Amino acid sequence: EGDVYKFYADGHWRLSSSGNISYVYNPTVAGKQAYKITACSKDEVNQAFQSAKAAQKIWAKTPLYKRAEMLHKVAEIMRKNKGPIAECLVKEVAKPAKDSVTEVVRSADLLSYTAEGIRILSEGKFLFSDSFPGNPRNKLCLASKAPLGVILAIPPFNYPVNLTCSKIGPALIAGNAVVVKPPTQGSVSTLHMMHCFHLAGFPKGLLSCVPIKASELGDYVTTHPLVNCISFTGGCDTGMSISKKAGMVPLQMELGGKDAMIVLEDGDIELAATNIIKGGFSFSGQRCTAVKVVLVMESVADKLVSSVNAKVAKLKVGPPENNCDIVPVVTEASANFIEGLVTDAKAKNAKLCQAKFSRQEWKRQGNLIWPLLIDNVTTDMRIAWEEPFGPVIPVMRIKTPEEGVKHCNSSKYGLQGCVFTSDINKAMLLSDAMESGTIQINSAPARGPDHFPFQGIRESGVGSQGVTNSINLMTKIKTTVLNLP
Numbered sequence: 081e082g083d084v085y086k087f088y089a090d091g092h093w094r095l096s097s098s099g100n101i102s103y104v105y106n107p108t109v110a111g112k113q114a115y116k117i118t119a120c121s122k123d124e125v126n127q128a129f130q131s132a133k134a135a136q137k138i139w140a141k142t143p144l145y146k147r148a149e150m151l152h153k154v155a156e157i158m159r160k161n162k163g164p165i166a167e168c169l170v171k172e173v174a175k176p177a178k179d180s181v182t183e184v185v186r187s188a189d190l191l192s193y194t195a196e197g198i199r200i201l202s203e204g205k206f207l208f209s210d211s212f213p214g215n216p217r218n219k220l221c222l223a224s225k226a227p228l229g230v231i232l233a234i235p236p237f238n239y240p241v242n243l244t245c246s247k248i249g250p251a252l253i254a255g256n257a258v259v260v261k262p263p264t265q266g267s268v269s270t271l272h273m274m275h276c277f278h279l280a281g282f283p284k285g286l287l288s289c290v291p292i293k294a295s296e297l298g299d300y301v302t303t304h305p306l307v308n309c310i311s312f313t314g315g316c317d318t319g320m321s322i323s324k325k326a327g328m329v330p331l332q333m334e335l336g337g338k339d340a341m342i343v344l345e346d347g348d349i350e351l352a353a354t355n356i357i358k359g360g361f362s363f364s365g366q367r368c369t370a371v372k373v374v375l376v377m378e379s380v381a382d383k384l385v386s387s388v389n390a391k392v393a394k395l396k397v398g399p400p401e402n403n404c405d406i407v408p409v410v411t412e413a414s415a416n417f418i419e420g421l422v423t424d425a426k427a428k429n430a431k432l433c434q435a436k437f438s439r440q441e442w443k444r445q446g447n448l449i450w451p452l453l454i455d456n457v458t459t460d461m462r463i464a465w466e467e468p469f470g471p472v473i474p475v476m477r478i479k480t481p482e483e484g485v486k487h488c489n490s491s492k493y494g495l496q497g498c499v500f501t502s503d504i505n506k507a508m509l510l511s512d513a514m515e516s517g518t519i520q521i522n523s524a525p526a527r528g529p530d531h532f533p534f535q536g537i538r539e540s541g542v543g544s545q546g547v548t549n550s551i552n553l554m555t556k557i558k559t560t561v562l563n564l565p
């Protein structure tokens with residue numbers, strides 16, 4: 081504390097010559113500054129892109145196995161330094177201490193796994209011309225994967241380490257350079273994590289991390305002419321605005337969701353309840369894959385709601401340092417937004433389940449919002465459609481599975497969904513009918529394991545993630561055609 085965190089570019093840590101500073105607040109203690117960070121100037125950002133471009137040319141020619149070795153090396157350094165990185169996560173995004181360590185280890189594992197991407201990159205294709213009508217067998221086409229150039233990575237506050245590594249790893253193994261624009265809440269964790277890459281000895285300029293004031297330089301960064309691909313995870317509005325201005329570069333965007341859980345009459349109700357707790361309330365619901373609306377068949381709704389309520393009553397609410405289940409949400413603005421959704425639902429006669437627990441009345445203290453299940457939600461309520469990104473879960477009672485599918489498909493989002501049933505045929509039919517990037521059967525939505533494809537439709541995003549898909553997205557097909565006499 082007191083010191084100003086530096087930015088990373090050209091292999092060096094520096095304070096911005098602009099003298100500008102951004103403040104990171106501790107979500108747990110109202111108004112308390114956790115860190116101060118230097119905010120880069122336009123020239124410094126531009127320089128980071130120029131250096132990235134130059135370094136990338138050399139990196140692309142570095143043998144694949146050496147690139148892989150470097151990723152294994154940084155993964156090892158990250159594992160050794162999981163403690164201090166996790167401490168930053170606790171302090172600046174209020175992630176529970178244990179989960180913070182898990183995030184760092186998961187990131188190291190992701191980088192090691194990504195190193196194995198050399199297999200995908202070392203394979204190409206070989207085609208003869210004579211399978212297309214009218215062509216003799218005189219042309220040989222050799223297709224391989226080439227890097228795109230400079231990848232702009234913009235991770236979100238909720239996984240500043242893991243969702244930075246999920247962009248950097250695939251980019252680097254494929255021969256690209258990366259410029260990271262860290263989230264303000266989460267930037268110190270990102271900078272610490274970047275230091276692991278620095279210690280691993282990646283070439284100067286290949287990687288940089290440039291904190292900026294997004295309101296001033298956001299457009300400059302995302303429309304910079306040296307950007308060859310943008311990988312963004314964050315809010316829908318920002319994602320939309322970036323994609324409108326981005327121009328002709330590949331986009332990988334994950335922009336949130338209204339992940340629906342459909343519970344059928346033959347579903348395991350206990351299992352569904354456990355998954356609502358884990359899938360809906362962990363990290364206070366601040367995950368784009370959190371369960372964000374429960375659509376339950378009328379006949380089993382009471383059973384499900386009372387089981388969830390009993391479990392909610394056992395959740396520990398408090399600071400992340402104590403590994404509480406429910407922790408403060410990231411900003412006061414976010415807490416206000418969540419409270420607004422609750423107030424709207426209450427005014428329209430939804431039932432706030434926790435209001436009946438005498439010792440756990442639903443309440444809010446600063447950024448800390450007590451977990452809440454809202455029953456009898458109807459389509460006229462904002463919470464039926466909007467993404468709270470908080471520990472508040474709406475329950476809508478449905479008469480038919482089709483009603484659940486209709487609600488799911490009417491959402492502007494389409495990231496993930498899940499179905500609880502003991503009938504595999506129903507599960508497959510519903511999965512087919514639900515228009516979302518992924519449908520989980522008998523488990524809550526989740527991105528991992530990190531090599532699984534992960535994608536959203538509609539306003540949930542474009543492009544697919546997961547290690548293999550990211551490597552593919554961050555490369556282009558290059559062909560050489562050999563014309564025989």
Ligand code: G3P
Binds near residue numbers: 238525
């Ligand atoms: O909110 C970001 C999203 O990628 C969630 O990941 O692992 O919590 O399902 P996960």
